[in-house]
Amino acid sequence: MGNLYLIRHGQASFGASDYDVLSDLGARQSHALGEHFGQLGLRFDRCVAGSLRRQQDTARLALDALRASGVDTPAIDTDPDFNEFDAEGVIRSLLPALLVQEPEALHVMRNAREHRSEFQRLFALMVQRWHAGDHAEDDGLETWSAFTARLQRALQRVLDQAAEGQNIAVFTSGGSIAALLHLITGITPAQAFTLNWQIINTSLNHLKFHGREVSLSTFNSQAHLALLQAPELITYR
Incomplete structure (x- = not known):
């Protein structure tokens, strides 16, 4: 094995201009x-x-x-x-529809460091919709199925190149x-x-x-x- x-x-760097x-x-x-x-x-x-x-x-x-x-x-x-996955892309794509039920969501997203728990709650709601494909197909966002497919490819490459x-x-x-x-x-x-x-x-x-x-x-x-x-x-x- x-x-x-x-x-x-x-x-x-969560909440900074460059997270990466x-x-x-x-x-x-x-x-x-x-x-x-x-x-x-x-x-x-x-x-x-x-x-x-x-x-x-x-x-x-x-x-x-x-x-x-x-x-x-x-x-x-x-x-x-x-x-x-592109978390910022998920927010850009799914935040507008969420604002109807969550009018404070934009403020929370812009001030995530000061509203960590609320950020987590709202982001989880957007990710649920991302999982379900509840976003425009032409918005350029990588879908959940595409995300898992590329990770499957990456894992298989590692395994195929590995020795016992x-x-x-x-x-x-x-x-x-x-x-x-x-x-x-x-x-x-x-x-x-x-x-x-x-x-x-x-x-x-x-x-x-x-x-x-x-x-x-x-x-x-x-x-x-x-x-x-x-x-x-x-x-x-």
Whole structure:
């Protein structure tokens, strides 16, 4: 059996003009992850990351820390199919219709850092409609089915290129991990998105694989952060 680790990126810059940048805390989380790998003596045969900056930087910082512990590390292969869904696109497409029932939604979206819980509630409503395809077909938004299809392709490429018994790290995002769990375990899209809210930055989701057969071994492991006894390192966005 081989081991595939789906790793969420470190904390990005929620509410800032450019979300796709690791915060200082996100960099610490990524470094702690790499040190944890070194303490475990875990060696990766391959490392894949999406093309988003936060995914690439998490992979780089974690592998730098692992290498500093004396463990050889592979180069980072980039696969954009592991990128997150377009959350901003979901909001742009589905917010106008939501304003009829939620007139304060625009204010909340524009001030997300000050209204985190309300943002989460409203965004969940929009994602439900996205799952159902309740948006214009010509708005350029990637559909839920297209999103899951590209993640299925990305996963199959990794498995097809893997050898038996290899350890493979994939640095990706919470929505991508949730969609992959939907594909692997058969949970519904709604259940997958509920899990998405629980996925901690730099957490490990351990899959076992044999050929193209994949099973979930561990979900959302955060031992590398919990052991540091620094509660501020446990973040969800």
